[in-house]
Amino acid sequence: MKGKVWKYGDNVNTDVIFPGKYTYSPLTPEEMAQHALEDIDPEFARQVRPGDIIVAGRNFGCGSSREQAAICLKAAGVQAIIARSFARIFFRNAINQGLPVFVQEEVVAGLNQGDEVDLELEKGELVAGGKRWLLPPLPLMVLKIIKAGGLIPYTRQKLADSREDEKKRT
Amino acid sequence: MGQTFSEKILGKRAGQKVKAGDIVVVSPDRILSHDNTAAIINEFRKLGISQVRDPEKLVIVLDHVVPASSEKYAQNHKIIREFVREQRVRNFFDINHGICHQVLSEHGLAAPGTIVIGADSHTTTYGAFGAFSVGVGRSEVASVWATDELWLRVPETIKINLEGQLPPWVYAKDIILKIIGDQGADKANYQAVEFSGPGAKALSLASRMVLCNMAAEMGAKNAYFHPDKKVFDFFQELGISDYEVVTSDEDAQYSEVINLNLDKLEPQVACPHTVDNVRPVSEVEGLPFHQALIGTCTNGRLEDLEVAAQILRGKKVHPQVRVLIIPASQKELLKALEKGLIKIFNESGCVVINPGCGPCLGAHQGVLAPGEVALSTANRNFRGRMGSRDSFIYLASPATVAASAIEGRIKDPRKCLL
DSSP states (O other), rough: EEEEEOOOOOOOBBHHOGGGTTTOOOOOOEEEEEEETTTTTTHHHOOOOOOOOEEESSSBBSSOOOOOHHHHHHHOOOOEEEEEEEEEHHHHHHHHTTEEEEHHHHHHHHOOTEEEEEETTTTTTTEEETTEEOOOOOHHHHHHHHHSSSHHHHHHHHHHHHHHHHHHHO | OOOHHHHHHHHHHSSSOOOOTTTEEOOOEEEOOOOOHHHHHHHHHHGSSSSSSOGEEEEOOTTTSOOOHHHHHHHHHHHHHHHHHHHSSEEEOTTTTOHHHHHHHHHOSSSOOOEEEEEEEEGGGGGGGGEEEEEEEEEHHHHHHHHHHHHOOOOOOOEEEEOOOOTTTTHHHHHHHHHHHHHHHHTTTTTTTESSHHHHHOOOHHHHHHHHHHHGGGGGEEEEEOOOHHHHHHHHHHHHOOOOOOOOOOTTTEEEEEEETTTTTTEEOTTTTOOOOOEHHHHHTTTSSEEEOOOOOOSSSSSHHHHHHHTTEEEEETOOEEEEEOOOHHHHHHHHHTTTTHHHHHTTTTTEOOOOOOGGGGSSSOOOOOTOOOEEESSOOOOTTTTTTTTTEEEEEEEHHHHHHTTTBOGGGOOOOO
């Protein structure tokens, strides 16, 4: 899928991704998307298009455990985030929301704000400006969750399967 | 080969010998959530089941916006109270208790050798008691409510050796700010942190909680202090003895060992807009500010309030500074009240607010206007966190904040000769 690069630096924290003042308001993902990255880049929410990717430095998503930081980016249409490193709770939250996240130094060094990219998630391949990069493969557990569309649908299926097994046994 | 605390406890609970990097599935002892419980309930309802697997494990504390400041927060709390009744959650703490990390701690719900997960990044706090405690997101909590299982990667561990002794007017907050400033906000990403050495042993439980709480600000998955007599006495007083202490081995493998000598440590200040932008107080002295906050899950306990009161006693806060005091819990407030501290705060011109998170996350009770500067004992100074994206937050110890509140400008508390 094709999209554009939104590039940010190190330590992009969850407060600038999704400000705390909205955290306990019952918002839909689409409403959350309108505040995505509001305190670091007010242009982002207005101009982001489905298929765009975020490319960032170290420790992306540090700070609060608020899952809206992942939800709002996914709802804004962000296809994947590629960073030098992620804060651990954000990393889990992104996967749990079915938003793929990759640690790939060379992509971060090689891409700039506004670059056109073509990302093939299934193949783990990213093409931009005639260059081609391979993304590190995701662990099996993570892939299963992303494929299910996030942790909630994944767990729902798991629970349904175990009820089914139970029935068969009895 | 010896094991770290995290390797040992996760291995024990997963029923297999593990090393850093392994993925294990464990069943936690406690599952914490706060005002975000309403959002978790929403996710839980999508799972196709009606009952939480083990309601005894749930700990739900209303603390983020208490009492409710608007209709939507009120609705949020209402949904949570109904769920608590429906699922028979015993460990529910309504708005009259305090901040979740303090409330869970003071009820002895994070005993040594237990596993606590929480839908809050500062869940790392309970390492102060020798628990393995780790923050996760909302979907994850909803999923664990249903399955009683969580996957975790066994973390590598950084050991932080605290040598020497803290000088007067220098505190736990200064230790952790110094470490984060030196090491960076992502130093311990995906890793555990073990605090050890004579400097660690000398710290009170409240001070150990400060270090473990803010370990989250260096990216740590969990933090740990070797449980000692202080911890055992604390649980004994609560009548809790059914726990098994887990400790790291002498010959455990650490990814890194960091040594810090406390003898010459100065008070530290984290400057906007990252927690690792730390300078010694001498470099920021004289900076004017508009609002001071003494409280939060980092520094709202009795020992923090005592230091602040010691400095503020008989003095007036600067007329151009608003000073907010928010004890971490009702229990801490009561202790402060009995010791006469609340009277001191009141007479010096502070505003004492009910226990809770207050304006730390910019939701209510003293949010900042554009251009305003706050000096706070909280754990985060991210842009926009306490209100306007054009405001500025400095973080320091209760002593530094109290001394500065009188001056109206950031001041070195060591100059408060009593």
